[in-house]
Amino acid sequence: MSIPSQNDARGKGDGTLSVLVADDIEANRELLKAILKRQGYLIYTADNGAQAVAAYEKFRPDIILLDIMMPLMDGYEAARLIKDGAKGQFTPIIFLTAQSDEEALARCIEMGGDDFIVKPIRATILRSKISSLIRMRDSHRELEIQRKELQRQHDRLRYEHEITEQVFAKIIGNQALDGDNIKCELSPMAVANGDIVLAATTPAGNQLVLLGDFTGHGLSAAIGAIPVSEVFYAMTAKGLGVRDIAAEINRKLCHYLPTGQFLAACLLEWDHRAGVIRVWNGGIPDILIVGHKGDGVKKVASGNLPIGIVQDEAFELFIETLAVQNGDRIYLFSDGLIESRNGQGQMFGQDRLERLIAGNLDRGRLFEEIRQEAAAFRKDQPQSDDITLVEVLCDTAYLEKILEANKAHRRTANWKMSLRMGPDELLDFDPLSLATVLLNGVPSLKNHQSFIYMIIVELYTNALEHGVLGMDGSLKKSPDGFSRHYAERKRRLAQAAKAWIHLDMECFADRHGGELIIQIEDSGSGFDSKSAVAEENNAGTRGRGIKLVRSLCRSLSYNESGNYAKAVYAWQGAPRADSGEQGEVAKRIQTYGDRR
Secondary structure, three states, rough: OEEOOOOOOOOOHOOOOEEEEEEOOHHHHHHHHHHHHHHHOEEEOOOOOOOOHHHHHHHHHOOEEEOOOOOOOHHHHHHHHHHHHHHOOOOOEEEEOOOOOOOHHHHHOOOOOOEEOOOOOHHHHHHHHHHHHHHHHHHHHHHHHHHHHHHHHHHHEEEEHHHHHHHHHHHHOHHHHOOOEEEEEOOOOOOOOEEEEEEEEEOOOOOOEEEEEEOOOOHHHOOHHHHHHHHHHHHHHHHOOHHHHHHHHHHHHHHOOOOOEEEEEEEEEEHHHHHHEEEEOOOOEEEEEOOOOOOOEEEEOOOOOEEOOOOOHHOOOOOOEOOOOOEEEEEEEEEHHOOOOOOOEEOOOOHHHHHHHHOOOOHHHHHHHHHHHHHHOOOOOOOOOOOEEEEEEEOOHHHHHHHHHHHHHHOOOOOEEEEOOOOHHHHHOOOOHHHHHHHHHHHHHHHHHHHHHHHHHHHHHHHHHHHHOOOHHHHHHHOOOHHHHHHHHHHHHHHHHOOOEEEEEEEEEEOOOEEEEEEEEEEOOOOOHHHHHHHHHHOOOOOOOHHHHHHHHHEEEEOOOEEEEEEEEEEOOOOOOHHHHHHHHHHHHHHHHHHH
């Protein structure tokens, strides 16, 4: 194997294209070198197939000219090994052959070649084939860059969707959906669900169920579930009924949602003591009430506009009240169920659903029969909408079990949350915003959000800047220091290839109070917490964040190296910080928001 001298070409570093010539006949190699030198290429040569493979691994040429018949290893085997070693990178191979029959030329392509030249070689043909394959290679590389970028975006989007779904599960999830008298099937079209199902009981023992269907699909549709669930649970806990809840949700969504996005919804209240249900239906398909004795099906059609379209004064609150008996079953479903289509383009339809109900002989299996029939009708056809089906069984014995479970749940509400952030997430993802979304959905922390947010801000900032990135904060002392500090932070983050931060929160609460345990650990060499505390006691600027966290928490501790911190925030019904601390919290939250 030979390599080029300094005079052969300018060198690959300046953008010159390189060519590997593999031929066991020296005259052929010299001829090709002469042709390629006139065209400005950098040239490597090899005497046989084995040398060609070794030269490829060492020099990674832009294109390869490969003779077929060579000693030690022929061109076919060499081409196979080169393609295997390329690991997805496209390196064009042109076979050099003296054979001209179609079968031989076809085998060149089958064995990994991208083109062939029949000897004797003409300079014009060689130049045109190399130019063509280089253009193909450049296109391939551009496509590969775009593919990898799309994959990175896809992975990041999938990760964010997973995080969002976990947050939604904590905010929207409710134990009442696991009650013996409620069955629910949610089949989202995208990662996030545009349909929402909520259920809860009032202090008086009435059970409320909400089925909603947001405009659109995916995350943009699902995000509206947060204010809806917040209003639903808060007002149900206060004992309010469907009229007040529907009006307040409409008020919220008119404020939050953009024009053109709304919520088709049904609110159902079962008053088991009065033996009635009250239904507000705004844009959801007919609610079906199936008698337990095999009698007819009652319907509650939509008599109101969907939520989020018109303001308070024009919002309709038409409510129907119907008698129900123990054993009756109520079915709520989104239009995705009856509008699902089979391979022939036919819709499932409400008539088909009602015929299925009429033919049912075992009410205990009716929910499963509807679910199976809908799936069998659609078969392998993709969903065109989110599909949701809910069954509510009217049975006071089941409701009493739920009421007892809810009483126990209200006495103790425990939850955990963990965030694991690697280098990509630290650079582009804001975990503090995600923590804020979570805290907004936890009723027991409603009066403590700003204090908890400040604790997380300070602990996370210390872990990131002082722990992971090794910054000392000295830049902040100059007039333009904050902008320089955050520019330096961004630069260091981009270079932190193996950095990580773990944030864990665990809450223990009951009606008397509770505590939130916040733990944060980073991959850095450590944060000198003792030095910072000493400086804070001497009225220095460094360590003010630790001082504030200590004032808000029952306890704050670091490990010996300083890359792990544990803060315990406790309360008894109301925030514990005084007005001066509240002002400091508000000021630092605003400062942090401005810097982001």
